[in-house]
Amino acid sequence: MSEAAQLAAGIEALGGPGLVACAVWIGAEGAPDCALAPEEARAMARAVPARRAEFAAGRHAAREAMQRLGQAAQPVPMRPDRSPHWPEGLRGSISHEAGLAVAALRSGGAAFxxxxxxxxxxxxxxxxxxxxxxxxxxxxxxxxxxxxxxxxxxxxxxxxxxxxxxxxxxxxxxxxxxxxxxxxxxxxxxxxxxxxxxxxxxxxxxxxxxxxxxxxxxxxxxxAPASAAEGCRPGFALRNTASRGRARMASRDGVS
Missing domain, CATH: 3.90.470.20 (4'-phosphopantetheinyl transferase domain)
Structure with missing residues (x-):
């Protein structure tokens, strides 16, 4: 099993039944031709080539995952808040790291x-x-x-x-x-x-x-919990939670 396939299988194991994951190489020899749909390409109009390549690979992986779910491959445009606009009824997430893009999807359920x-x-x-x-x-x-x-x-x-x-x-x-x-x-x-x-x-x-x-x-x-109330611990308060920095999360992948 290839490294990309192992990574996808590992994510599927973490997500449980109903979740599918696909991983593709970004810009490497033998990597798939990851063309963007017009509505996806608009978000990358001013992007540098490396960012465009990882974005396209992530969308390509997402469309492969849709097909594995038995659905037609559809575009995944970027919302104004930079999050993916998934087709109705789908939950998904995308990540990129060191030449690999991974997308995971499932039909319905809680966000992940x-x-x-x-x-x-x-x-x-x-x-x-x-x-x-x-x-x-x-x-x-x-x-x-x-x-x-x-x-x-x-x-x-x-x-x-x-x-x-x-x-x-x-x-x-x-x-x-x-x-x-x-x-x-x-x-x-x-x-x-x-x-x-x-x-x-x-x-x-x-x-x-x-x-x-x-x-x-x-x-x-x-x-995420199935409902906002489900995962909440009444009266919960963290002690010593403040980190010294104020860095924000999702610096690498947006909110995919």
């Missing part, structure tokens, strides 16, 4: 977000930007602090994408705290809790998912 990231330590200079006090002290077998930071970063990116369809809010990294659960050498569970209300989601709302280490990459998927 995916993120793919290098399985390498996050730069030390970014730790205080993305993590709350104590958030990087969680034990993960075989991981140093930099690797835990990478996983926390990726989980927040994916959870941000999961909350955006209902809240429409751009959140900073300090808006969530990640718990790493049931860890093993190649994967585990994740919970991201909101530190404060976001649209219909109350403080303490849990976005749940997991991670897999696939080759040189992490694959992460986080899901």
């Amino acid at each position: 977000g995916i993120d793919i990231a290098p399985a390498a330590p996050l730069d030390r200079d970014l730790h205080d930007e993305i993590a709350a006090l104590g958030e990087l002290d969680q034990p993960v077998p075989g991981f140093d602090r930099g690797m835990i930071a990478r996983l926390v970063f990726s989980a927040k990116e994916a959870a941000y994408k999961a909350q955006f369809p209902e809240s429409g809010l751009v959140l900073g990294f300090e808006a969530m705290r990640v718990e790493i659960t049931a860890t093993g050498p190649a994967g585990g569970g994740l919970v991201a809790r909101l530190a404060r209300p976001a649209g219909p989601y109350g403080a303490g709302t849990a976005f749940r998912g997991g991670w897999r280490r696939i080759g040189a990459r992490f694959a992460v998927l986080m899901q």
Whole structure:
């Protein structure tokens, strides 16, 4: 199985029954011809070639996933808020990393977000930007602090994408705290809790998912609760949640 196929299969395993994922190489020899539909191309009119290539690859992967769901391949234009405008009845998410674009879709259900990231330590200079006090002290077998930071970063990116369809809010990294659960050498569970209300989601709302280490990459998927009230913990308040930085999430993939 190719690296791209392994990554797609890992995301499908994280998403459970009904979710399909497709991964395509970006601009590499043998990569598919990822032409954009006119309504998609308008968003890339001023983009540099590299950004246009990753955007086109993500849309190509999304259309492949639609066909695997038994639906006709349709354009996925960009909304004014930069989120994908999915065809009616579909939930989806797109991520890009180091030459690969991945799209995951399912029919209906709760919103979700995916993120793919290098399985390498996050730069030390970014730790205080993305993590709350104590958030990087969680034990993960075989991981140093930099690797835990990478996983926390990726989980927040994916959870941000999961909350955006209902809240429409751009959140900073300090808006969530990640718990790493049931860890093993190649994967585990994740919970991201909101530190404060976001649209219909109350403080303490849990976005749940997991991670897999696939080759040189992490694959992460986080899901919103089925209803805004379902994932909320009454009276929840996080202590020491404020990270020193005010960086915003979804810096790499928009809100795909």
